[in-house]
Amino acid sequence: MTAANFRIERNPNPTSDADLAKAFENPGFGNYFTDHMAMIDWTLAEGWQDPRIVPYGPLTLNPANAVFHYGQEIFEGLKAYRHADGSVHTFRPERNAARLQASARRLALPELPTELFVEAIRQLVQVDERWVPPHGKQQSLYLRPFMIANEDFLGVRAAETATFMVIACPVGSYFSDPTRPVNIWLETEYSRAGRGGTGSAKCGGNYAASMLPQRIAYDKGCEQVLFLDSCSETYLEELGGMNVVLVLDDGTVITPKSDSILPGITRDSVLELCEQAGRKVERRQISIAEWREGVESGRVAEAIAIGTAAVISPIGELRAPDFTITNPPVTEESFSMRIRSLLTGIQNGIEPDTNNWLVKLV
Structure with missing residues (x-):
């Protein structure tokens, strides 16, 4: 399917310029669409069909729809950035497409071809270009591609019909001060995912399973929760919505490796930039004891959380029921913040894109 295959149905009541300006004043995250x-659409018999751009609005689904009962649902998250010349670009969308395909395989959903994934994003952004915030305001247009099973059937089997969708919303900087440390709660009772489970898929069930531990973290005065592996309860997995990276005193950058961790595109991009800067990067098991002892000895120089929304955030304290790890402070001159500045500079067209990571949408 190509751009010519997309049917465009314009919204007869588009958002006014005044309301759009109000949305840009304080967009938040997911407040204005x-x-x-x-x-x-997809059917087992006919494959992918009827690509279209339609007015944003509610969906009408039968109460017997499979997505309600068996959780066949996956999603992605990426952003579109306005550059100084007025053009609009997104960042490594083919990686999001590949991850959506991997999630689809694990959830027994159809795999959307990469070119169709990227074209759907391009078509939506072209129609709604006025929603992409101006350059230089530390804002972007967040894109949420997702897929649901939508067969009206209660039998326990993979659904034979599905729908892929993309919605979008303007967003501001996740944290007003990127050097402000976030505190993390170490979850010791609940697991995010287990070996052979859906941990490496980006599906709603993984996030639902993290909601109770996340609430516990809030009650402990923390903004995120860190999960350990479900087998030994020894090794770092990931946060509720971000990956973990430690920077050692010799410049080595380490991050947990596990089959039950979601492969973070922002994290992988950061690690590639670290390698290009001459840093040694290790993807391996990291125990909570290694982190704790590393901070005490000075071996751990920086502890950071990485994700699409916040990009890079320093971790202040890691709090557990019986101990607290107070990580070294991070400043604008710290290595992680310099890498953050480079990555966001590439995304916003300020730094040269030597890796050809950007894809022009408009």
Whole structure:
């Protein structure tokens, strides 16, 4: 399917310029949605069909729809950035497409071809270009591609119909001060995912399973929760919505390796930039004891959380029921913050894109 295959149905009541300006004043995250959304249907018999851009609005689903009962649902998250020349770009969308395909395989959903994934995003952003915030305001247009099983059937089997969609919303900087440390609660009772489970898939069930531990973290005065592996309860996995990276005193950058961790695209991009800067990067098991002892000895120089929304955030304290790890402070001159500045500079067209990571949408 190509751009010519997309049917465009314009919203008859688009957001006014005044309301759009109000949204840009304080967009938050997921508070204001664009005027349109992308949709593509799939059936087992006919494959992908009817790609279209339609007015943003509610979905009508039968109460017996499979997604309600068996959780066949996956999603992605990426952003579109306005550059100084007015053009709009997104960052490594083919990686999001590949991850959506991997999630689809694990959830027994159909795999959307990469070119169709990227085209759906391009078509939506072109129609709703006015929703992409101006350059230089530390804002972007967040894109949420997702897929649901939508067969009206209660039998326990993979659904034979599905719908892929993309919605979008303007977002501001996740944290007003990127050097402000976030505190993390170490979860010792609940697991995010187990070996052979859905941990490496980006599906709603993983996030639902993290909600109670996340609430516990809030009660402990923390903003995120860190999960350990479910087998030995020894090794770091990931946060509720971000990956963990430690920077050692010799410059080595280490991050947990596990089959039950979601492969973070922002994290992998950061690690590639670290390698290009001459840093040694290790993807391996990291025990909570290694982190704790590393801070005490000075071996751990920086502890950071990485994700699409916040990019890079320093971890202040890691709090557990019987101990607290107080990590070294991070400043604008710290290595992680310099890498953050480089990555966001590439995304916003300020730094040269030597890796060809950007894809022009408009």
